[in-house]
Amino acid sequence: MSRLQAGRRHSVRFSLNGKPCTGEAEPRLLLTDFLRHQLAATGTHVGCEHGVCGACTVSIDGKPARACLTLAVQIDGCELRTVESIAPSPDRLGILQSAFKRNHALQCGFCTAGILMSLDCFLRAHPRPDEESIRDLLCGHLCRCTGYTPIVRAAIEAAAELVDHGKEKTDA
Ligand code: FES
Numbered sequence: 001m002s003r004l005q006a007g008r009r010h011s012v013r014f015s016l017n018g019k020p021c022t023g024e025a026e027p028r029l030l031l032t033d034f035l036r037h038q039l040a041a042t043g044t045h046v047g048c049e050h051g052v053c054g055a056c057t058v059s060i061d062g063k064p065a066r067a068c069l070t071l072a073v074q075i076d077g078c079e080l081r082t083v084e085s086i087a088p089s090p091d092r093l094g095i096l097q098s099a100f101k102r103n104h105a106l107q108c109g110f111c112t113a114g115i116l117m118s119l120d121c122f123l124r125a126h127p128r129p130d131e132e133s134i135r136d137l138l139c140g141h142l143c144r145c146t147g148y149t150p151i152v153r154a155a156i157e158a159a160a161e162l163v164d165h166g167k168e169k170t171d172a
């Protein structure tokens with residue numbers, strides 16, 4: 001991207017959940033605010049706003065990233081996926097979501113969007129994870145409601161189901 005000027009809005013072109021998207025952002029605008037306030041993509045949650053809780057996790061070019069530590073202008077030219085991409089359609093849950101529901105892996109759901117996105121990225125790259133690696137991944141997410149055992153159980157179940165389906169993505 002060419003030099004950015006503070007206070008000026010810059011055009012940002014990227015793909016959002018598989019669809020081309022364009023917006024305008026000042027250089028200081030956070031990706032969380034861009035998503036939630038300009039694009040109405042409110043599935044991405046904002047908790048600590050300084051990179052600790054993981055609630056704002058999205059996928060940028062296939063890698064999990066904290067949207068609260070990312071500037072909107074940084075996603076120019078990137079493939080961005082948010083939790084809105086996880087369900088195959090508005091009336092159907094994805095495999096990860098169904099496993100979370102079955103295992104009571106959420107209560108208030110505040111942390112869930114970020115956890116789902118981290119797991120989604122992780123399971124695409126590691127289709128047969130062991131429990132330890134899932135627990136390791138969850139170190140980057142704070143949940144105040146459930147305890148982590150049901151979340152780990154849901155992740156293991158979803159991973160097995162995805163392998164059964166012969167898929168390496170979590171959106172079915
Ligand atoms: S809101 Fe981004 S890590 Fe907490």
Ligand code: FES
Pocket residue numbers: 105106107108109110111112142143144145146
């Ligand atoms: S389900 Fe409430 S913070 Fe995790």
